[in-house]
Amino acid sequence: MSENIKLYSEIEKFEIININDGEKYNYLSNNDIVIDEEGAFKLLIIGINNNKFSLFNNNEFIEIPWDYVKKIGAKTIILDAEEENIKKSR
16 A cells, blocks of 8 residues: 555544644544545544533534645644634534
């Protein structure tokens, strides 16, 4: 296999970081990827947990288009997304 090919089993342990605001979004394995019918990555769906000690599971998500992924590094997935390009949902 080529050196440029990454397997999901390798990148699921990568941390997601937005260089636009320095926000860390946990690891890829704790989030979701939306893939279209042609097999192209479309969106990252990232779960936001504002309070780790909450008794109630307040599921908030942000959706970041895959176009904002700038680099997949050695241990990180680097995004460059401004807040107005991030869709929040519940």
